[in-house]
Amino acid sequence: MxxxxxxxxxxxxxxxxxxxxxxxxxxxxxxxxxxxxxxxxxxxxxxxxxxxxxxxxxxxxxxxxxxxxxxxxxxxxxxxxxxxxxxxxxxxxxxxxxxxxxxxxxxxxxxxxxxxxxxxxxxxxxxxxxxxxxxxxxxxxxxxxxxxxxxxxxxxxxxxxxxxxxxxxxxxxxxxxxxxxxxxxxxxxxxxxxxxxxxxxxxxxxxxxxxxxxxxxxxxxxxxxxLVGELDRITLTVEGPRLVPSLLALPEVREATGHEGRVEVMVEDAGRALPRVLGAASDAGVTVRAVEVHEPNLESVFLHLTGKALRD
Missing domain, CATH: 3.40.50.300 (P-loop containing nucleotide triphosphate hydrolases)
Structure with missing residues (x-):
């Protein structure tokens, strides 16, 4: 023990x-x-x-x-x-x-x-x-x-x-x-x-x-x-040149897409990746107006493992 x-x-x-x-x-x-x-x-x-x-x-x-x-x-x-x-x-x-x-x-x-x-x-x-x-x-x-x-x-x-x-x-x-x-x-x-x-x-x-x-x-x-392979999502509201190519060059970034001033970035650990993501935006001359971080929750894990919601 x-x-x-x-x-x-x-x-x-x-x-x-x-x-x-x-x-x-x-x-x-x-x-x-x-x-x-x-x-x-x-x-x-x-x-x-x-x-x-x-x-x-x-x-x-x-x-x-x-x-x-x-x-x-x-x-x-x-x-x-x-x-x-x-x-x-x-x-x-x-x-x-x-x-x-x-x-x-x-x-x-x-x-x-x-x-x-x-x-x-x-x-x-x-x-x-x-x-x-x-x-x-x-x-x-x-x-x-x-x-x-x-x-x-x-x-x-x-x-x-x-x-x-x-x-x-x-x-x-x-x-x-x-x-x-x-x-x-x-x-x-x-x-x-x-x-x-x-x-x-x-x-x-x-x-x-x-x-x-x-x-x-x-x-x-x-x-x-x-265990279920879900990723954290960072959503950036941006102004400036294209940012996606710079983000895809980062080892922390698994996926990145951009549309009409919003960039969606998929990473394994948003807490660790966010400084590098913001640094890449700064280096690319992109102004970041807002940042949202969405982490996968236990509900999705629970459903995946048991096939039921917690309150079922």
């Missing part, structure tokens, strides 16, 4: 009768890394995270948390996992603060520490001003944020988030994503499932795409896009 690996899964398998729900799934998550698990509905994602969290026993394979074997009977491992389910796990008649203090006590924190930690977590999820309100009085987005807070109370090195922004308003979604990014920045390893492709692109350092219980592909966004 690498020194900073918090979660290691190897060859996870689970069947329900004749149905193979998970087949030989494996991946790792390091400290400070956010790993996204994406799948079409019913393709094994929930079963996989349930086995990792120790909620569901597995038929085969291995789960290591902080280098030690983990299973449904492993108290040591569960103390190092913060599991935030898609369904709200809160008491509606208790206040936000009372809920957190209660769950902190369940995690073994002493009374004084539970009070202090509850207030710290309320600040993390942006609910300090609603601490005394009953959960039933909070908006859906606030409940989601409090649900995440309950998973943070014992400072787990591994946080599992199952659809953390499902059904919330845009403002709450932004607050949740900001909180998750901050937690990763503080060193937490995060396993996140989502049905929002833009969230995966924004949050996740690496992504695993599940289909029919197997990981079809894994990597960074750039690596996944590379």
């Amino acid at each position: 690498a020194q900073d690996e918090i979660l290691t899964c190897r060859e996870l398998r689970k069947t329900f009768g004749d149905l193979v729900a998970v087949a030989d799934v494996g991946f790792t998550i390091a400290a400070g890394e956010t790993y996204g698990l994406l799948d079409p509905n019913g393709a094994g994602k929930t079963t996989t995270i349930s086995m990792i969290a120790g909620i569901l026993d597995r038929d085969g394979g291995e789960v290591l948390v902080c280098g030690r074997p983990h299973s449904p009977s492993s108290t040591w491992g569960k103390r190092r996992i913060g599991y935030v389910p898609q369904e709200l796990a809160l008491y509606p008649d208790l206040t936000a603060r009372e809920n957190l203090r209660f769950f902190a006590r369940l995690h073994g924190l002493g009374r004084a520490e539970a009070r202090r930690r509850a207030d710290e977590v309320l600040a993390v999820v942006g609910l300090t001003d609603r601490a005394g309100d009953a959960v039933k009085e909070l908006s859906g987005g606030m409940k989601r944020r409090l649900n995440i807070g309950a998973g943070l109370l014992h400072r787990p090195p591994l946080l599992i988030l199952d659809e953390p922004t499902a059904g919330v308003d845009p403002q709450s979604r932004h607050a949740i994503l900001e909180s998750v990014a901050a937690l990763a920045g503080e060193g937490a390893a995060i396993l996140c499932t989502t049905h929002y492709m833009e969230e995966a692109e924004r949050l996740c350092d690496r992504i695993g795409i599940l289909d029919h219980g197997r990981i079809r592909a894994e990597g960074t966004r750039r690596e996944l896009v590379g």
Whole structure:
């Protein structure tokens, strides 16, 4: 195990009768890394995270948390996992603060520490001003944020988030994503499932795409896009002499076409190629009025690998 690996899964398998729900799934998550698990509905994602969290026993394979074997009977491992389910796990008649203090006590924190930690977590999820309100009085987005807070109370090195922004308003979604990014920045390893492709692109350092219980592909966004051979597109609005021949001479440029003051340039990595493209325009005496960069997204990769949209 690498020194900073918090979660290691190897060859996870689970069947329900004749149905193979998970087949030989494996991946790792390091400290400070956010790993996204994406799948079409019913393709094994929930079963996989349930086995990792120790909620569901597995038929085969291995789960290591902080280098030690983990299973449904492993108290040591569960103390190092913060599991935030898609369904709200809160008491509606208790206040936000009372809920957190209660769950902190369940995690073994002493009374004084539970009070202090509850207030710290309320600040993390942006609910300090609603601490005394009953959960039933909070908006859906606030409940989601409090649900995440309950998973943070014992400072787990591994946080599992199952659809953390499902059904919330845009403002709450932004607050949740900001909180998750901050937690990763503080060193937490995060396993996140989502049905929002833009969230995966924004949050996740690496992504695993599940289909029919197997990981079809894994990597960074750039690596996944590379699997289907899609290129970045740079669109230039220009004035001056022909630019296309100069661009085609650049090793970074795969294709270039021009028409009525617009030049379309296809490259593998727009971030690296753009300075050379603009330099070629300057050398050719071309004035660039506007630049647009379009990078291929995960949606096209997902469709290519699974034949389905993420929300199918």
